[in-house]
Amino acid sequence: MPKAYAEISKEITFEAAHYLHNPKWDRARNLEVFRKCAGYRKDDPRAVFYPHGHSYRLKVMVRGPVDPATGFVMDFRGLKELLKREVYGHFDHRFINKEVEPFKNDPGFQPTAENMAQVIWKRLEPFLRKEKVNLVEVALWETPESSAVFRGGKK
Numbered sequence: 001m002p003k004a005y006a007e008i009s010k011e012i013t014f015e016a017a018h019y020l021h022n023p024k025w026d027r028a029r030n031l032e033v034f035r036k037c038a039g040y041r042k043d044d045p046r047a048v049f050y051p052h053g054h055s056y057r058l059k060v061m062v063r064g065p066v067d068p069a070t071g072f073v074m075d076f077r078g079l080k081e082l083l084k085r086e087v088y089g090h091f092d093h094r095f096i097n098k099e100v101e102p103f104k105n106d107p108g109f110q111p112t113a114e115n116m117a118q119v120i121w122k123r124l125e126p127f128l129r130k131e132k133v134n135l136v137e138v139a140l141w142e143t144p145e146s147s148a149v150f151r152g153g154k155k
């Protein structure tokens with residue numbers, strides 16, 4: 001039988017806090033662009049780096065050949081353990097701007113769903129390559145209605 005390829009995916013959720021702030025912009029511009037997500041507060045002129053939280057949902061999809069012996073592209077448990085270790089372990093209950101690389105060392109790099117999906121891709125990719133599967137898609141929901149999908153950054 002010819003080798004069959006398939007895609008599998010796994011989802012996890014985590015809770016984290018962040019704010020969005022461009023250090024090159026003044027207070028008014030940050031509030032205008034980032035609104036409720038800004039570290040500023042409209043009603044408190046002294047507020048600067050105030051966080052707010054999100055319940056994030058992450059879905060990671062990988063593609064590879066279906067192993068004829070197991071019927072697996074990759075064991076779901078292995079994928080779950082990877083997400084627990086490399087994503088949940090770094091993001092859950094964290095203040096992303098202050099605690100999570102690369103955001104904590106690069107205040108100009110916003111912890112948006114788009115950028116977080118990209119960071120998560122970079123964390124997972126080397127481990128998945130070792131498992132001989134290709135990372136296809138990292139989708140991150142910031143709210144049930146808002147999500148970003150990263151597919152390796154190609155246009």
Ligand SMILES: [Zn+2]
Pocket residue numbers: 018019037052054
């Ligand atoms: Zn937010």
